[in-house]
Amino acid sequence: MSSKAKKGKEPITSGEKTSLYTKENRAENLQLSIAKKEIIYQNTEKEKRASELVLANEELAFQSDEKEKRAAELIIANKELAFQNKEKQKRADELYVLNEQLRAKEQQLQNHINAIAVSNASIEFDLEGYILTANQNFLKIMGYAKKDLIGKHHSLFVDKEYAKSAAYKQFWTTLKKGVYQKDEFQRVTKKGKSVWLLGSYNPILDISGNPYKILKLATDVTLAKRQFLQLATEAVEKEKRASELVIAVKELAFQNKEKEKRAAELIIANKELEFQNEQKEKRASELVIAVKELAFQNEEKEKRAAELIIANKELEFQNNQKEDRASELVIAVKELAFQNEEKEKRAAELIIANKELEFQNKQKEKRAIELVTAHKELAHQSREKEKRAAELIIANKKLALENIQKEKRKAEKEKSAAALIVTNRELAYQEKRGKELTLANNELKKAQEELGAFSYSVSHDLRAPIRAINGYTQILVEDHADSIDEDGKKVLQAVIHNSRKMGLLIDDLLAFSKLGRKQVSASAINMDALVNGVINDIVFDADAKTPLFDLQALAPSNGDPSLIKQVWINLISNAIKYSQYKPEIRIKITSAVQKDKIVYCVQDYGAGFDMEYYDKLFGVFQRLHSQEEFDGTGIGLAIVQKIVSRHHGAVWAESKLDTGSSFYFSLPNIQH
Amino acid sequence: MNYDNIEILFAEDSLDDAMLTIRALTKSGFTNKLLHVKDGAEALDFIYCRGVYAERNPNSHPKLFLLDLKMPKVSGMQVLEKIKGDPDFKSIPVVILTSSQEDPDIAKCYDLGANSYIVKPVDSNNFFNAIKEMGMYWMILSQPSL
Numbered sequence: 001m002s003s004k005a006k007k008g009k010e011p012i013t014s015g016e017k018t019s020l021y022t023k024e025n026r027a028e029n030l031q032l033s034i035a036k037k038e039i040i041y042q043n044t045e046k047e048k049r050a051s052e053l054v055l056a057n058e059e060l061a062f063q064s065d066e067k068e069k070r071a072a073e074l075i076i077a078n079k080e081l082a083f084q085n086k087e088k089q090k091r092a093d094e095l096y097v098l099n100e101q102l103r104a105k106e107q108q109l110q111n112h113i114n115a116i117a118v119s120n121a122s123i124e125f126d127l128e129g130y131i132l133t134a135n136q137n138f139l140k141i142m143g144y145a146k147k148d149l150i151g152k153h154h155s156l157f158v159d160k161e162y163a164k165s166a167a168y169k170q171f172w173t174t175l176k177k178g179v180y181q182k183d184e185f186q187r188v189t190k191k192g193k194s195v196w197l198l199g200s201y202n203p204i205l206d207i208s209g210n211p212y213k214i215l216k217l218a219t220d221v222t223l224a225k226r227q228f229l230q231l232a233t234e235a236v237e238k239e240k241r242a243s244e245l246v247i248a249v250k251e252l253a254f255q256n257k258e259k260e261k262r263a264a265e266l267i268i269a270n271k272e273l274e275f276q277n278e279q280k281e282k283r284a285s286e287l288v289i290a291v292k293e294l295a296f297q298n299e300e301k302e303k304r305a306a307e308l309i310i311a312n313k314e315l316e317f318q319n320n321q322k323e324d325r326a327s328e329l330v331i332a333v334k335e336l337a338f339q340n341e342e343k344e345k346r347a348a349e350l351i352i353a354n355k356e357l358e359f360q361n362k363q364k365e366k367r368a369i370e371l372v373t374a375h376k377e378l379a380h381q382s383r384e385k386e387k388r389a390a391e392l393i394i395a396n397k398k399l400a401l402e403n404i405q406k407e408k409r410k411a412e413k414e415k416s417a418a419a420l421i422v423t424n425r426e427l428a429y430q431e432k433r434g435k436e437l438t439l440a441n442n443e444l445k446k447a448q449e450e451l452g453a454f455s456y457s458v459s460h461d462l463r464a465p466i467r468a469i470n471g472y473t474q475i476l477v478e479d480h481a482d483s484i485d486e487d488g489k490k491v492l493q494a495v496i497h498n499s500r501k502m503g504l505l506i507d508d509l510l511a512f513s514k515l516g517r518k519q520v521s522a523s524a525i526n527m528d529a530l531v532n533g534v535i536n537d538i539v540f541d542a543d544a545k546t547p548l549f550d551l552q553a554l555a556p557s558n559g560d561p562s563l564i565k566q567v568w569i570n571l572i573s574n575a576i577k578y579s580q581y582k583p584e585i586r587i588k589i590t591s592a593v594q595k596d597k598i599v600y601c602v603q604d605y606g607a608g609f610d611m612e613y614y615d616k617l618f619g620v621f622q623r624l625h626s627q628e629e630f631d632g633t634g635i636g637l638a639i640v641q642k643i644v645s646r647h648h649g650a651v652w653a654e655s656k657l658d659t660g661s662s663f664y665f666s667l668p669n670i671q672h
Numbered sequence: 673m674n675y676d677n678i679e680i681l682f683a684e685d686s687l688d689d690a691m692l693t694i695r696a697l698t699k700s701g702f703t704n705k706l707l708h709v710k711d712g713a714e715a716l717d718f719i720y721c722r723g724v725y726a727e728r729n730p731n732s733h734p735k736l737f738l739l740d741l742k743m744p745k746v747s748g749m750q751v752l753e754k755i756k757g758d759p760d761f762k763s764i765p766v767v768i769l770t771s772s773q774e775d776p777d778i779a780k781c782y783d784l785g786a787n788s789y790i791v792k793p794v795d796s797n798n799f800f801n802a803i804k805e806m807g808m809y810w811m812i813l814s815q816p817s818l
Contacts, residue, residue: 340744343685343710460742463771467794468688474796475695496796503794 116217120199125214127176129154132213141197141220143190157187178203178211184221196225306558306670310522313648318519324449328457371469372495378462379502382509389451390619392444463506470499508635512620515642520560527554527600530561531589534568538576547576547585554591555598557667563643564667570636571602571663577630578661579606597649597666605660617653640665675718675728679704679811683715683751684740684769689792693738693769696803702811704735712746715739716754719761733764736810739786740769741777749777749784756785765810 121138125131131149139146142157155163162168174181182200189195199218203211473495535549579585588603609624616622618641623634641651644665655661684690690708709715717723721730741748748768755761768781768789778789790806793799
């Protein structure tokens with residue numbers, strides 16, 4: 001069969017070759033010769049093969065015999081196999097049953113393992129203590145990831161000191177021997193927290209009964225353990241406390257007895273206190289009344305004290321004045337004795353004079369003229385004296401304060417009249433003895449006071465001759481008009497006018513002098529009402545401008561209302577007078593309460609004055625404006641100063657020429 | 673001189689003031705019988721009928737006594753004190769004449785019983801009017817209390 005297949009194959013191959021050769025005509029003849037040789041070779045081969053096939057047939061016949069023999073043997077073998085198969089089936093059935101049983105048991109076991117794994121933490125170690133695996137519960141409790149643990153040693157979970165200890169080595173030696181260990185174990189988590197694990201180390205045995213790994217099963221009992229420890233501690237505490245309480249109870253019992261005793265005492269004490277309280281309330285209400293009474297008395301006394309202080313000062317001053325006056329009176333009495341003699345002489349003279357009446361009439365006319373002259377002289381002298389007094393005060397003050405002023409003073413002294421020689425000596429004396437300056441000042445003050453008394457009596461006595469001059473001149477005008485020509489009449493009017501003026505000056509001087517001796521009363525003054533009264537009382541000329549008052553609320557004060565009213569009258573009328581040439585007259589009146597005084601101010605926007613002459617401002621008969629410009633006697637501000645100083649206050653002023661002036665006076669703040 | 677029926681007693685040491693006062697009274701129409709004495713002593717002599725007045729009628733009292741305060745020998749104040757303290761003469765109206773309103777003695781005079789006072793003004797017109805009014809009141813309107 002295989003040869004047939006070979007033959008069949010060849011033509012297909014030559015055919016392919018032929019197709020190849022047809023494409024190339026040159027090679028076609030060569031191809032055909034080769035094919036003829038091939039066929040010859042194949043015929044010889046076929047004869048050889050036929051002989052071989054005869055031999056093969058003979059072989060086959062022998063083989064068929066063998067096959068029959070073998071078939072018979074196979075039948076026997078088949079029968080044997082069939083028996084064996086039956087045996088095998090039996091055994092297979094038995095194995096299946098066993099397998100089923102085994103699978104059920106495995107399932108059961110797996111269930112147990114799962115149950116254990118879910119409710120317990122588990123970890124497996126090799127016998128040396130290196131970690132093989134761990135379940136989720138364990139990882140969760142200890143805070144590790146599984147990959148961090150595999151291959152690490154169990155000592156990772158225990159206290160470092162313990163890990164080094166012999167007890168720990170013994171622990172593992174025991175496990176290696178396959179001994180099961182169960183306890184509460186203290187372990188350390190990854191974060192270093194201490195946990196308590198309740199469980200067991202279970203050595204796992206191989207088939208031969210030798211341990212090959214350790215399974216640890218555990219439950220986290222940290223919370224319970226802690227509570228237990230806490231409870232144990234508390235229990236100890238409670239026992240301690242209990243024994244303390246026993247002592248405390250005994251103590252309390254003792255104290256209770258003491259308290260009962262004390263309570264009984266307190267009841268008695270309370271009754272006593274109640275009684276005392278009632279007594280005290282009674283006394284308290286009495287005291288309240290007494291306190292009010294005292295407060296009232298205190299106020300009264302304070303008021304009285306303040307009044308007394310002023311009154312005392314006043315009395316002191318009056319005493320001085322009276323002493324002065326007494327000494328004056330002694331002189332006056334002597335003077336009177338002298339005058340009496342003079343009068344008697346005069347009476348005798350009058351008898352002679354009567355005989356010479358006609359002559360005297362002529363003489364009187366002459367005398368009238370002389371009197372006018374004398375009068376002027378007196379007025380001049382009076383002014384000079386005042387000036388001198390004022391100069392002396394200033395000179396003394398300057399002397400005390402500044403030695404530089406001495407030379408100036410000397411120059412002034414040289415200028416002074418012969419009357420000043422005594423004073424010059426005094427000054428020279430004072431220069432030499434600066435320490436006695438205070439004494440000298442006091443003497444000067446005394447001299448001032450004497451001068452005040454003197455000016456009173458002088459002005460009183462001056463009035464009489466002036467009255468006579470005025471009266472006689474009036475008689476000439478009324479009764480002898482026919483015998484006097486027009487020029488003469490004018491002169492007489494001038495005499496009347498000047499004597500009248502002199503009278504006014506004397507009145508003012510007298511008023512000023514009187515302030516030195518007038519008693520100053522002290523009572524509360526409603527300054528608002530007082531000033532409003534002054535403003536309303538001011539009489540204006542019909543053609544004069546109406547002043548505009550800016551009157552602020554004024555603080556009340558204490559003093560002599562009539563005198564303080566005079567202060568306001570003088571200051572306000574001055575303010576009006578010196579504003580008369582301004583387009584409008586504005587006057588502002590204010591007060592300011594200070595710690596120990598109350599300051600009042602009258603401000604105008606009038607002519608003002610030159611502060612260079614401030615020293616003369618408050619002097620008697622001192623004027624900073626001419627008579628033609630502003631009418632006045634020059635005594636108003638002197639009176640203001642006198643009144644205020646009698647009230648222990650102060651007067652001062654500020655001014656700018658042509659812009660206006662502010663006059664201030666202060667009174668003591670008695671409330672304070 | 674007859675000192676009986678003197679209606680106005682006038683004590684004033686200043687002859688000038690006396691002359692002007694008398695002139696003012698006369699000009700005002702008071703022609704009453706007036707006696708001018710030059711000091712307090714003389715005034716008291718008149719009241720008590722002593723010295724030159726010893727012979728006068730003691731029952732005749734002046735209707736008005738004008739008294740200057742400042743007088744030699746016996747002052748107006750002393751005269752006032754004397755007669756106002758005497759029951760026989762205290763009913764005589766006394767008007768005080770003074771040089772100044774500021775005279776501290778004015779209040780004292782009232783205390784002693786003076787009936788009024790007049791300030792002698794410098795201005796003679798005012799003086800004249802003051803005297804005239806005073807005379808009018810005391811001599812005509814006022815009735816002596818007896």
